[in-house]
Amino acid sequence: MSRSSGERTERGRVSGKGPLLPGAVLPRGFTWRGYPHLAVLPGLRVGSARAGLKERGDDVAVLALEQGVRAAAVFTRNRAAAPPVHLARAHLARRQPRLLLINSGNANAGTGAGGMEDAFRCCRELAACGGVGVQEVLPFSTGFIGRRLPVARLTAAATHALRDAVEQGWAAAARAICTTDRFPKGVTARLRLPDGRVLRFTAMAKGAGMLRPDMATMLAFIATDAALPPRALRTCLRSVVRQSFNRISVDGDTSTNDACVLLSTGRAAGPSLLPETPEWELLQQSLLLICRYLAREMLRDGEGSSRVLGITVSGGRSSRECLRTAYTIACSPLVKVSLQARVPPAGRILAALGRAPLPALDISRVQVHLGPLALIRDGMVLPEQEAAAARPPGAADRLLVHLGRGAVRETIWTTDLNSRYVDFNAGGLS
Amino acid sequence: MSRSSGERTERGRVSGKGPLLPGAVLPRGFTWRGYPHLAVLPGLRVGSARAGLKERGDDVAVLALEQGVRAAAVFTRNRAAAPPVHLARAHLARRQPRLLLINSGNANAGTGAGGMEDAFRCCRELAACGGVGVQEVLPFSTGFIGRRLPVARLTAAATHALRDAVEQGWAAAARAICTTDRFPKGVTARLRLPDGRVLRFTAMAKGAGMLRPDMATMLAFIATDAALPPRALRTCLRSVVRQSFNRISVDGDTSTNDACVLLSTGRAAGPSLLPETPEWELLQQSLLLICRYLAREMLRDGEGSSRVLGITVSGGRSSRECLRTAYTIACSPLVKVSLQARVPPAGRILAALGRAPLPALDISRVQVHLGPLALIRDGMVLPEQEAAAARPPGAADRLLVHLGRGAVRETIWTTDLNSRYVDFNAGGLS
Numbered sequence: 001m002s003r004s005s006g007e008r009t010e011r012g013r014v015s016g017k018g019p020l021l022p023g024a025v026l027p028r029g030f031t032w033r034g035y036p037h038l039a040v041l042p043g044l045r046v047g048s049a050r051a052g053l054k055e056r057g058d059d060v061a062v063l064a065l066e067q068g069v070r071a072a073a074v075f076t077r078n079r080a081a082a083p084p085v086h087l088a089r090a091h092l093a094r095r096q097p098r099l100l101l102i103n104s105g106n107a108n109a110g111t112g113a114g115g116m117e118d119a120f121r122c123c124r125e126l127a128a129c130g131g132v133g134v135q136e137v138l139p140f141s142t143g144f145i146g147r148r149l150p151v152a153r154l155t156a157a158a159t160h161a162l163r164d165a166v167e168q169g170w171a172a173a174a175r176a177i178c179t180t181d182r183f184p185k186g187v188t189a190r191l192r193l194p195d196g197r198v199l200r201f202t203a204m205a206k207g208a209g210m211l212r213p214d215m216a217t218m219l220a221f222i223a224t225d226a227a228l229p230p231r232a233l234r235t236c237l238r239s240v241v242r243q244s245f246n247r248i249s250v251d252g253d254t255s256t257n258d259a260c261v262l263l264s265t266g267r268a269a270g271p272s273l274l275p276e277t278p279e280w281e282l283l284q285q286s287l288l289l290i291c292r293y294l295a296r297e298m299l300r301d302g303e304g305s306s307r308v309l310g311i312t313v314s315g316g317r318s319s320r321e322c323l324r325t326a327y328t329i330a331c332s333p334l335v336k337v338s339l340q341a342r343v344p345p346a347g348r349i350l351a352a353l354g355r356a357p358l359p360a361l362d363i364s365r366v367q368v369h370l371g372p373l374a375l376i377r378d379g380m381v382l383p384e385q386e387a388a389a390a391r392p393p394g395a396a397d398r399l400l401v402h403l404g405r406g407a408v409r410e411t412i413w414t415t416d417l418n419s420r421y422v423d424f425n426a427g428g429l430s
Numbered sequence: 431m432s433r434s435s436g437e438r439t440e441r442g443r444v445s446g447k448g449p450l451l452p453g454a455v456l457p458r459g460f461t462w463r464g465y466p467h468l469a470v471l472p473g474l475r476v477g478s479a480r481a482g483l484k485e486r487g488d489d490v491a492v493l494a495l496e497q498g499v500r501a502a503a504v505f506t507r508n509r510a511a512a513p514p515v516h517l518a519r520a521h522l523a524r525r526q527p528r529l530l531l532i533n534s535g536n537a538n539a540g541t542g543a544g545g546m547e548d549a550f551r552c553c554r555e556l557a558a559c560g561g562v563g564v565q566e567v568l569p570f571s572t573g574f575i576g577r578r579l580p581v582a583r584l585t586a587a588a589t590h591a592l593r594d595a596v597e598q599g600w601a602a603a604a605r606a607i608c609t610t611d612r613f614p615k616g617v618t619a620r621l622r623l624p625d626g627r628v629l630r631f632t633a634m635a636k637g638a639g640m641l642r643p644d645m646a647t648m649l650a651f652i653a654t655d656a657a658l659p660p661r662a663l664r665t666c667l668r669s670v671v672r673q674s675f676n677r678i679s680v681d682g683d684t685s686t687n688d689a690c691v692l693l694s695t696g697r698a699a700g701p702s703l704l705p706e707t708p709e710w711e712l713l714q715q716s717l718l719l720i721c722r723y724l725a726r727e728m729l730r731d732g733e734g735s736s737r738v739l740g741i742t743v744s745g746g747r748s749s750r751e752c753l754r755t756a757y758t759i760a761c762s763p764l765v766k767v768s769l770q771a772r773v774p775p776a777g778r779i780l781a782a783l784g785r786a787p788l789p790a791l792d793i794s795r796v797q798v799h800l801g802p803l804a805l806i807r808d809g810m811v812l813p814e815q816e817a818a819a820a821r822p823p824g825a826a827d828r829l830l831v832h833l834g835r836g837a838v839r840e841t842i843w844t845t846d847l848n849s850r851y852v853d854f855n856a857g858g859l860s
Contacts, residue, residue: 081784144777354508
């Protein structure tokens with residue numbers, strides 16, 4: 001039922017060993033392909049169908065997990081978290097899941113007890129169809145807030161999707177979970193370990209422009225055939241999310257429905273991977289690359305954004321103060337608007353730096369570069385910025401802020417804000 | 431040298447006893463007029479001139495204070511505060527000022543030691559011209575960040591402005607201090623005390639759309655003929671600023687050059703007003719109204735904004751948590767974009783509420799209204815919002831958020847964000 005989306009993938013990267021992420025060094029033996037080339041992972045079947053929640057195309061996806069597949073998940077910390085988030089968290093705390101039910105077009109958020117009942121009924125119907133317990137179904141929703149789910153239509157589509165589920169269903173599901181996304185997001189990868197064993201990964205995600213002002217729900221489903229002990233699975237997921245999806249979103253500044261799931265089929269040859277082994281490190285690196293790639297795809301999809309910019313804050317006393325500084329800059333709409341301008345916004349960056357919540361910051365020790373171009377030296381805006389006016393912003397630009405008061409370094413990613421707002425702000429007056 | 435700005439005042443209110451602020455109750459005996467009707471205050475002379483810092487019109491203003499006029503000021507807490515801010519603060523700590531030197535078009539920020547030297551030289555030249563000590567001159571700058579001041583041109587214009595200064599000079603100065611402002615901002619008021627004495631006020635300000643995403647420098651100069659002891663003057667100013675200008679800007683989220691000055695000529699009949707007297711309360715109320723009016727004028731001037739919205743958070747445990755909640759909503763670009771939409775953005779407000787930094791918020795106790803229209807009841811988005819689709823947003827709209835966990839109430843003001851960004855976000859998907 002899903003329509004062809006060839007035209008929507010034009011901006012998706014489909015290469016293999018190329019630049020998964022600008023500047024990232026891939027582990028030896030790591031190869032990858034982007035959506036729509038999402039490889040099968042035995043033990044997982046994926047189906048999608050249309051319930052009519054979106055204007056067109058499939059809007060329901062089901063992941064069927066064979067017995068023995070293990071799952072870990074992190075959920076939004078938003079205090080207005082949607083009923084499906086509460087229900088999925090509760091189910092996962094009791095049982096390993098056998099079915100994931102995902103719908104787009106309707107977030108089932110702000111719907112109170114009725115919304116919880118709806119989510120439960122959807123799980124119950126799908127569980128009955130799949131011959132599993134209701135607690136073995138995890139629900140995920142994304143879309144409009146404040147509308148009740150059409151439960152009958154949704155469960156009809158979900159059972160349909162479950163019956164049609166195939167190992168090759170990832171790409172169609174990646175399309176079905178999209179809401180405002182301009183293109184589907186997915187990646188598949190292989191990691192050849194030094195002992196010759198091969199680990200496989202397939203992942204899909206939805207979300208567009210996560211950092212303010214483009215806050216929207218993100219959902220990500222990452223699967224691997226690597227065998228991981230349950231506790232290690234959780235640890236691994238948390239660590240990876242912290243360094244990927246949480247670097248494109250302000251800490252705690254989450255949507256009502258965000259969730260990220262890591263699945264381990266355990267079908268790879270050899271014993272379970274254990275923490276603090278070299279294989280574990282390679283696995284972590286691979287998962288981190290995959291999640292960063294998906295995070296970057298979400299940024300690339302930000303409404304109207306033309307540029308993804310890394311903001312690296314070094315010379316801080318703590319990770320916390322580096323991140324706070326980076327987010328203060330990244331969340332400044334005046335800075336974001338300037339990111340597409342020819343003249344780098346040194347004055348606006350200076351003003352944002354000055355209001356970052358850093359105790360006793362000595363601005364005269366601060367250095368700022370945009371790529372190779374010095375913008376601020378010893379807290380002073382450099383006149384050279386005007387000389388660089390003709391320099392077009394590149395896709396791989398990196399803003400480097402050195403605080404000059406410690407040895408800690410952190411990086412986040414953000415996008416420009418380009419709109420008519422730009423015209424109003426282009427004058428550069430303080 | 432200032433051009434006529436009749437066409438720029440069309441949106442300025444010039445009425446007398448009308449709505450100074452929507453919903454505000456004026457003290458008995460309080461009357462007011464808006465720019466350009468700024469009444470003289472004996473003891474203060476105002477001049478303006480052109481130094482060529484802006485494209486056209488005057489860009490330098492000088493306030494000359496007769497001996498005995500008292501001043502208090504609050505300055506930006508931005509850690510990248512501009513040299514003139516540091517210099518004005520240092521001068522004011524040592525001496526009562528005799529001259530205020532204000533320039534637009536150039537913020538003299540991010541200019542380091544050279545910028546400090548420039549600011550000092552401007553003060554010294556003007557002091558020599560005025561026959562006062564250099565520490566009796568307070569400098570204020572607003573405009574481009576990262577450019578050195580053209581000291582010779584600026585001091586030439588400043589001395590010219592000082593020589594031409596007249597008691598009637600307020601309106602021209604209100605124009606001269608504008609940067610991106612679409613219209614000048616000023617107000618004059620009279621307060622008849624119960625004993626028949628009359629207090630007079632004249633004020634001017636510059637700044638546009640202070641709450642993110644429209645952060646820009648705000649300058650405000652408020653003068654009264656009321657006699658206030660120096661310490662009371664400072665207390666009064668801080669209290670009034672906290673409840674006016676600090677309610678349109680996130681606490682600490684200041685620009686490099688913000689300053690607000692309160693001047694007391696002491697020429698009003700009768701003895702000094704003392705704190706905790708009925709007269710003092712009336713004076714405070716009047717100053718608060720004046721500052722709130724100026725703050726609102728800045729919001730009205732926000733780039734492209736079409737609506738000023740009050741956000742009242744009640745039922746909180748503390749002022750701090752009410753303000754944090756209000757700012758989380760007000761700083762959400764998705765909410766701001768929605769403020770001009772016909773359908774109130776209940777889902778976006780819910781998501782913003784859920785990420786407000788409130789410990790253990792029970793969302794099911796939260797109620798939200800937009801004016802008379804219920805948007806969220808017991809944490810649930812109400813379907814009635816769609817029924818209200820045809821209701822056009824009014825200028826005096828107020829968003830009321832009840833947290834249901836305490837008795838504290840706070841109000842801030844913000845604007846919509848309308849731009850092409852709107853088009854990208856108008857779909858309402860989470």
